[in-house]
Amino acid sequence: MTRHAALEALGHSRSSVAVSARIQALKDNNPDVRASAARALDKAGPIAVPALIHSLQDENEKVRVAAIDALGKIESSSTVPTLTAALDDPDEYVCSSAARILYNLKYNIQDIVNNLSNDAWQVRRNSADKLWLFSDNYHLELRSPLIKALKDPNPDVRASAAAPLVKIQLNIQLREKLT
Secondary structure: OOHHHHHHHHOOOOOHHHHHHHHHHOOOOOHHHHHHHHHHHHHOHHHHHHHHHHHOOOOOHHHHHHHHHHHHHHOOHHHHHHHHHHHHOOOHHHHHHHHHHHHHOOOOOHHHHHHHHOOOHHHHHHHHHHHHHHOOOOHHHHHHHHHHHOOOOOHHHHHHHHHHHHHHHHHHHHHHHHO
């Protein structure tokens, strides 16, 4: 039996032995095994949250995405700060997975929107970049603050604000054509 098959078999059990084995598999040398272990931990519930949070530091993006997806299925509000931090991950799939899970958890993006007015231009730019991740789901709420950010004195902030606005406009046009 391969390690993947063993993890799949353990995935249906909530026993402490099975959960412990899946958590231990997060340390395997093979990233595919680590990703499978993270995915299987979604059934373990809140007891798996610390191990899954630790997996967000994994060098492999597939493991980080699997950990985010598992955290989303556990649906614990205690994971929101960690998922919010994952929006800064260097991998775009990790970021978009975190945004999707945060949206499903009814995350309030107002803190990110408020940072568009921060004194530091880098914070304003990073906030606009993060809002791109949410622009599919929060398009109506984001239009006004992003349009305001187009008037920012810093060109990097303006460019970062333009990208989600273009995405929002394309989504609106696509929806209109489909209806």
